[in-house]
Amino acid sequence: NAGVTQTPKFQVLKTGQSMTLQCAQDMNHNSMYWYRQDPGMGLRLIYYSASEGTTDKGEVPNGYNVSRLNKREFSLRLESAAPSQTSVYFCASSEIYGGEAFFGQGTRLTVV
Amino acid sequence: GENVEQHPSTLSVQEGDSAVIKCTYSDSASNYFPWYKQELGKRPQLIIDIRSNVGEKKDQRIAVTLNKTAKHFSLHITETQPEDSAVYFCAASENSGGYQKVTFGIGTKLQVIP
Numbered sequence: 001n002a003g004v005t006q007t008p009k010f011q012v013l014k015t016g017q018s019m020t021l022q023c024a025q026d027m028n029h030n031s032m033y034w035y036r037q038d039p040g041m042g043l044r045l046i047y048y049s050a051s052e053g054t055t056d057k058g059e060v061p062n063g064y065n066v067s068r069l070n071k072r073e074f075s076l077r078l079e080s081a082a083p084s085q086t087s088v089y090f091c092a093s094s095e096i097y098g099g100e101a102f103f104g105q106g107t108r109l110t111v112v
Numbered sequence: 113g114e115n116v117e118q119h120p121s122t123l124s125v126q127e128g129d130s131a132v133i134k135c136t137y138s139d140s141a142s143n144y145f146p147w148y149k150q151e152l153g154k155r156p157q158l159i160i161d162i163r164s165n166v167g168e169k170k171d172q173r174i175a176v177t178l179n180k181t182a183k184h185f186s187l188h189i190t191e192t193q194p195e196d197s198a199v200y201f202c203a204a205s206e207n208s209g210g211y212q213k214v215t216f217g218i219g220t221k222l223q224v225i226p
Contacts, residue, residue, distance in 0.1 A: 031211045043156070044216075094212050095212070100146065100158045101146070106154075
């Protein structure tokens with residue numbers, strides 16, 4: 001049982017480049033999330049998908065887009081990367097009505 | 113929206129001593145309070161959680177207490193061990209529009225000194 005798998009683990013981008021972070025879960029969870037983690041700021045929600053076919057903005061959505069491809073997969077896209085987007089990104093999933101959030105292993109993104 | 117404050121931001125204890133991390137939240141609608149442990153370079157993982165209809169929960173060396181009136185909850189680790197060294201995040205969660213809306217604290221870096 002893999003849980004939540006996200007790729008890649010590391011990425012270096014130049015300012016202005018685009019990329020997509022992939023996330024997949026095999027726990028049949030309805031809700032999926034993308035967080036970014038920065039020193040001293042905890043985990044901040046970028047976008048979430050309450051269920052297949054829906055997506056909504058979180059706390060820090062600017063500069064990002066998401067796609068809930070199906071129940072298993074939830075991708076995060078940076079259209080034009082900026083140095084301020086240097087961070088560690090975590091995908092997570094959970095049941096709809098509360099309970100443990102399961103996190104992927106994280107993607108360390110550096111924008112130069 | 114919900115605001116979760118967590119303190120201290122760093123905590124050093126001697127092995128065998130207890131550690132306490134405190135969090136406050138602002139939204140009385142929050143009804144689920146998980147605690148996550150994140151070891152260096154790894155993903156956050158749930159260590160204990162508590163729901164709003166319970167005042168205290170214990171699991172071996174860790175316990176969580178919740179005071180709904182005061183809107184604060186705390187993590188207690190007894191008989192600390194070096195492997196307890198990690199960053200701990202509290203969170204407050206409510207069911208909102210069909211999804212679990214979770215707000216995290218900024219984290220507490222716990223160092224257990226052998």
